[in-house]
Structures are given as C-alpha cells and as structure tokens.
C-alpha cells in the first residue's frame with residue numbers, strides 16, 4: 001500500500017459528508033494555466049466514496065484537490081509525483097490512540113503517518129495530558145495513570161511529564177501550534193485527569209466529589225467544550241490500575257464516579273453535541289447497560305454521540321459479538337433514539353512479550369482477583385491463565401460497526 005501525504009486533505013470524513021470533490025467552474029477558470037502545487041500521476045485512486053478505484057491524476061492547489069481525472073494533459077506542478085503502481089488513499093482517522101505522551105517527545109509520529117493515518121484522537125479511556133503534568137501535593141498522575149494501563153516504563157513517563165509546561169486545557173490546545181506535528185491531533189477531555197485536577201489523586205480514588213468540586217468539574221468541562229475539544233472520555237475496564245504507592249490497588253479515578261456524576265458531566269457533552277468515548281465494565285454487564293443507556297435521546301432529551309471500545313475474545317465467548325450488535329441496534333432504535341457506535345479493531349490484536357520481564361506480568365494478580373502476593377499456588381495458576389490468554393487473538397468481524 002502506498003499513501004501520499006499531499007492527498008491527506010481529502011479525508012474519509014470529508015468524502016463521507018458529501019463534500020464536493022471537484023472545483024466549481026469559477027475555480028476552473030482561475031486555474032486555467034493548469035499550474036498546481038502538486039500533481040500526483042497515475043495512481044490507483046480509492047477516493048473514499050466506496051466507488052471502485054480508478055487510475056487517474058490528482059492535482060492539488062492551495063492545499064485543496066483542484067482537479068482529478070485520467071491524464072491531466074498540459075498540467076504542470078511545482079512537485080510532481082509518479083504514483084504508477086501505487087495506491088492513493090484518503091488520509092485515515094485513527095479514533096482510538098494513546099499517543100498523548102509520544103506526541104510530546106516525537107511530534108512527527110512517523111509510525112502513524114507512514115501507514116496513511118492523518119488524524120489521531122488522543123485523551124482516550126479517561127487518560128491524557130489536557131491539564132498538564134498535574135504534579136501537586138506529591139501527586140504524579142501521568143506516571144500513576146499511564147504506567148500500568150499503557151505499559152510504559154515510569155522513567156519514560158517522568159521525562160514526558162517534564163515537558164508539559166501547560167496547566168490548562170486552553171494552553172494544551174495552543175501548544176500544538178508550535179509543534180512540528182505529523183498527523184492532526186484531536187484530544188478528548190479525560191475524566192480521570194479531570195477528577196484529579198479537582199480532587200487530587202487520593203480523594204479521586206476514594207470518595208465522591210462534594211457539590212463545589214462537582215461544579216468545578218462541570219465548569220472545566222464546559223470551558224473545554226467551548227475551546228473546541230471534540231469530546232470526553234471515561235473508562236470501565238477492570239484491569240486499569242494506578243501504578244504508584246499507596247494506590248496500586250486502586251483503579252483509575254473515572255471508575256469511582258457515581259451515576260449522578262456521570263450524568264451531570266455527560267449532559268455537558270450532550271449539550272455541545274460532542275462525543276463520549278467509553279469502555280465498558282466487562283465484569284458488570286448491568287452497570288454497562290445503565291451507562292450506555294445514557295446515549296438515549298428518548299430518556300435524556302437529546303441523543304448523546306457515544307463511541308464505545310471493546311475487544312471481543314472469540315475463543316472464550318463465541319457469541320459475544322452477536323450480543324453487542326443487538327445492543328447497538330437497541331440503543332439506536334426509534335424506541336431509545338441513541339447515537340451509539342462500537343469501535344472496531346481493524347486487525348487481530350496480539351501481545352508480544354520478551355519473556356517474564358514483560359510489564360503485563362505485573363497484572364497477573366489483578367486478573368485473577370487476588371491480593372495474596374505470596375501465595376505460590378495462586379501465582380502459578382495466574383501464570384497459567386496469563387499464558388493462556390496471551391495466546392488468544394482478539395478478533396472482531398468486519399462490518400461490526402452499528
């Protein structure tokens with residue numbers, strides 16, 4: 001597969017929303033000298049509309065596709081690219097990444113753009129950098145929250161946090177303007193970090209916010225929506241634990257939020273017509289159902305755009321995907337009037353490890369739900385469970401989007 005960066009302005013999103021693909025007559029006249037900035041010749045063009053691919057040229061002027069067609073005769077451009085034998089694709093959107101920290105040390109994100117992704121969403125699963133390093137009163141949330149959830153060494157996380165000069169969501173957005181970014185970056189407001197911002201780490205994983213704290217959270221979230229953040233993220237996965245003492249037995253702060261807190265914050269997202277990104281609590285299906293009913297326009301006045309990540313294990317539960325499809329249909333039915341979509345893994349998800357030094361082994365005890373660290377029998381059992389799980393490919397059937 002070949003991807004040409006200059007074509008990235010022609011994204012899947014714009015193609016899907018009916019954006020015109022060709023210039024108007026007036027624009028055509030203006031460009032009668034057929035001078036373009038970039039001319040991509042002879043590529044096999046997949047234009048994102050679902051049409052069969054066509055071999056054609058694409059001309060770009062002022063950052064827009066100015067003309068396209070088979071053999072643009074007489075045209076010239078400052079840069080001409082021979083895409084013969086290659087595919088030319090719209091830039092892809094990666095809606096679920098955890099590149100929040102990597103983008104601070106390596107803004108080009110070469111491994112992302114070389115695969116054709118031109119926009120990445122960060123701030124997923126309630127974790128992110130929108131409030132900066134948040135190192136106050138002995139807290140170190142970037143290390144605490146990311147180390148175990150994202151399997152990143154603590155010393156690397158420390159160095160990432162050192163680079164965070166901002167303390168506010170507006171400054172976080174602004175700092176991207178001075179970064180030599182590879183792809184576009186769209187950050188969500190992360191719920192765990194919002195809770196920590198208002199309550200501190202210890203309180204955020206032990207109690208509910210009082211009225212003034214909840215109002216402060218609502219205020220910060222409202223401000224962020226007004227600043228242009230595309231959404232808000234929460235998390236329910238039962239193996240997402242903090243990494244620093246004395247909180248190693250506590251999960252990330254979002255998981256301690258009451259239904260009332262969730263409702264009040266998500267109402268702000270709903271009012272601004274932004275997106276709620278969530279992961280389900282796979283151990284508590286009833287709670288998951290109650291949470292995802294928050295997408296309903298019938299129950300809450302206006303549909304809440306909801307994007308839910310889950311990975312299906314087809315070996316342990318062969319019929320899970322059918323249940324998920326049914327759920328999505330129910331949420332989006334006329335009865336509930338929701339805007340609910342599952343996120344799809346586009347390829348089998350494999351975990352590779354370098355022997356027993358793999359950080360995932362730290363999670364053995366949490367996987368089997370025991371806290372008896374010196375119990376040899378349990379530890380042996382958990383190793384067995386982990387090795388069995390590591391051999392499973394997570395897989396989602398194509399066409400799974402609701």
Ligand SMILES: [Zn+2]
Pocket residue numbers: 096097098124125
């Ligand atoms: Zn995630």
